[in-house]
Amino acid sequence: MKSIFFRENIFEILNHIEEAIQIIDEKGRILYFNKSAKELDELGREKIIGRHILEVYPSLNHDTSTLIQVMQTGSPIYEKEQMFINYKGNKITTINTSIPIKEKGRIKGAIEISRNITHVRKMTEKITDLQTKLYSENDNPKKNNERAKYTFIDIIGQNRKMAKLKSTALRASNTSSPVLIYGETGTGKELLVQSIHNASPRKNKPFIAQNCAALPSNLLEGILFGTVKGGFTGAEDRKGLFELANGGTLFLDEINSMPLELQAKMLRVLQDGSIRRVGSTKTIDVNVRVITATNTEPEQAIDEKIMRKDLYYRLAVINLKIPALRERKDDIPLLIEFFIDKYNKELGNDVEGIEDDTLDVLMKYDWPGNVRELEHVIQGVLALEDTDTIKKEHLPYQFEKYKVQINKDEDIRPLNSAVEKLEKNIIKEALKKTDRNITKTAELISIPRQTLQYKIKKYGL
Structure with missing residues (x-):
């Protein structure tokens, strides 16, 4: 009696959770889904319960369904992007955590928690398309300068620390070495970055800025490196920011927010000077000056293991610190x-x-x-x-x-x-x-x- 009461209350609680939750048995049949999952699929309980997961989601297969994958491997999958098309033809993008259910070592089913990022995905695709149109079709130097409008004359300050910073940054402008800038929020990091770009030999080439904390890691990878059609469900041929910034400057703000696995890919780009679009085996050479910024001390980020030490050494060839206002x-x-x-x-x-x-x-x-x-x-x-x-x-x-x-x-x-x-x-x-x-x-x-x-x-x- 207690177990029935407990089960009913658990399912009632799950119904009020924002994330979509689904449970399948060892044969892949759907045993449970909550209210949020129903809203994603736009199908009623009577049409889903007891049916095979791939029957309900025909756009997925054994290789792309995260639930089927954990059933086959017995290993959990965390925070993986999955795209499918529901019965109404709507393209849905989710971030899934899928965990196998085991009893005495045997896999008895799997549970999946999904976060709907469809609107975020659509928005980023629109932004990427607009960026491609803006940067790829327009190679007018005057237009490029409109995207990086600040120069060193716009940096207000006569304090000795600021004077030294501007002098060092001006010298750094004439190199193509990566620059890492540390400064608290509100100190004017992008102002300094744009000034470096506009004083450099790349000033008539693209300047592109991306905040690494603004997007989920799955979307950030596609935006940085681009995608190829068929690379994953619903993927299209799209240039990434590295390709769009070719010849110019790519500014990555809050680099300490970039997931470690993506930092490893960044390291390869800096080492090899080439990128690989998501889902592709082909490498593309790029000539991009990378400038990064962090609002926490880099050494602290390394100690807390949110920034790779080897990536830090690659990024901090030139290391600049913007003083806080209380210091000037x-x-x-x-x-x-x-x-x-x-x-x-x-x-x-x-x-x-x-x-x-x-x-x-x-x-x-x-x-x-x-x-x-x-x-x-x-x-x-x-x-x-x-x-x-x-x-x-x-x-x-x-x-x-x-x-x-x-x-x-x-x-x-x-x-x-x-x-x-x-x-x-x-x-x-x-x-x-x-x-x-x-x-x-x-x-x-x-x-x-x-x-x-x-x-x-x-x-x-």
């Missing part, structure tokens, strides 16, 4: 000035600048979202506030505690006052020596010109 706070006034000008033009505003105490708040903040977060703060203020200067009350909620801290600083932090007094005297003496030449004064005390202007205004010099 002296660039904040310059960036604010740039974003105010940008969104004044976009929104038709006439904001002149930012008040000193408001800038103090922004200078004390840690900026976990980096430059992107700063840009969004300025954009939000200009979009919502009718003002000629940005004031503390215009800042969003995450700055509240910093506003309070600023107000109390003069009373409870004498060290700050001492530092400010010293800083004021240094700037005052430097201005005297240079006859108030702002550029020469900034060079003399080694700070950006815009930062000096802010401090002159702050201290009333």
